[in-house]
Amino acid sequence: MLSVKNINKKYADGTHALKDVSLNLPIGMIGLLGPNGAGKSSLMRTLACLQTPDDGQIIFDGIDLRQNPNELRKILGYLPQYFGVYPHMSCQALLEHMAILKGIDKTTRAHQIVSLLALTNLNDVAHKKVATFSGGMRQRFGIAQALLGDPKFIIMDEPTSGLDPVERERLHSLLVTISKEKLVILSTHIVEDIENLCHHVALLIKGEVIDSADVKTLITPLEGCIWQTHIEPDANSGIQVLSKSYRFGEPCLRLYSKTKPTANATLVKANLQDRYFFELLAKETH
Numbered sequence: 204m205l206s207v208k209n210i211n212k213k214y215a216d217g218t219h220a221l222k223d224v225s226l227n228l229p230i231g232m233i234g235l236l237g238p239n240g241a242g243k244s245s246l247m248r249t250l251a252c253l254q255t256p257d258d259g260q261i262i263f264d265g266i267d268l269r270q271n272p273n274e275l276r277k278i279l280g281y282l283p284q285y286f287g288v289y290p291h292m293s294c295q296a297l298l299e300h301m302a303i304l305k306g307i308d309k310t311t312r313a314h315q316i317v318s319l320l321a322l323t324n325l326n327d328v329a330h331k332k333v334a335t336f337s338g339g340m341r342q343r344f345g346i347a348q349a350l351l352g353d354p355k356f357i358i359m360d361e362p363t364s365g366l367d368p369v370e371r372e373r374l375h376s377l378l379v380t381i382s383k384e385k386l387v388i389l390s391t392h393i394v395e396d397i398e399n400l401c402h403h404v405a406l407l408i409k410g411e412v413i414d415s416a417d418v419k420t421l422i423t424p425l426e427g428c429i430w431q432t433h434i435e436p437d438a439n440s441g442i443q444v445l446s447k448s449y450r451f452g453e454p455c456l457r458l459y460s461k462t463k464p465t466a467n468a469t470l471v472k473a474n475l476q477d478r479y480f481f482e483l484l485a486k487e488t489h
């Protein structure tokens with residue numbers, strides 16, 4: 204559905220934000236996972252044709268997007284990480300305004316706004332100013348505006364950041380609903396969001412694609428090598444500690460080792476976070 208070939212992006216100050224990025228992404232909900240500064244927003248902005256890459260090709264559904272940016276506008280819905288709103292406009296008026304800017308005719312936009320307000324659960328606040336919305340309501344508004352024009356390709360940059368658990372869950376259901384028969388790219392550094400929502404994940408670190416596959420394929424290389432323990436291994440043992448979290452105040456460590464690393468360690472199922480931390484550690488040590 205989306206094919207990205209050899210994209211590079213260097214900013215004016217010399218930062219090489221995207222290094223020969225190539226990806227083949229299927230339809231459905233796709234997670235773009237990477238730490239702060241990995242290049243996720245740079246890639247999103249490039250895919251949305253909001254900035255030009257130095258080279259490379261982006262093909263969506265047979266359309267070369269760099270050659271035909273106007274075609275992209277017809278099929279793209281974009282929710283940026285931060286978006287401004289006109290302070291005095293109501294939710295409904297702002298959707299109307301954005302629909303006009305997208306060139307949607309009067310009858311279609313009237314229908315779409317009614318259904319999008321219902322989908323995003325904003326009916327009751329349709330006449331309130333978006334500037335007065337809570338973070339969650341604002342993100343739901345962001346999704347409603349991104350869906351105007353029924354786009355086939357949707358880009359969402361960190362849609363759940365800063366939301367409370369209830370709003371996050373509400374947003375997750377909404378994202379699952381809208382990802383049917385569309386390509387939805389969701390950028391985040393929250394591994395749990397990706398595990399909950401995405402069937403395919405692209406892992407981006409320091410501007411490079413480390414891997415891109417379905418979650419099971421990404422985890423498989425670590426199966427049989429992830430161990431859990433509450434006792435820190437000796438610093439000189441060379442055992443790789445992937446993560447250290449706490450449960451009820453007790454430490455919980457996840458270790459990577461091909462053989463049983465310590466007497467108290469238990470073999471556990473690998474998860475996406477293990478793979479993510481494994482790759483981060485590998486990048487740090489190289």
Ligand SMILES: Nc1ncnc2c1ncn2[C@@H]1O[C@H](COP(=O)(O)OP(=O)(O)OP(=O)(O)O)[C@@H](O)[C@H]1O
Nearest residue numbers: 214216218220237238239240241242243244245246
């Ligand atoms: N306009 C710009 N000019 C110069 N450098 C930039 C610009 N935008 C981003 N960068 C740099 O490019 C790199 C990638 O940034 P980017 O915002 O794409 O990462 P990210 O993965 O989205 O990070 P975050 O999760 O923190 O939003 C960083 O080193 C960043 O400082």
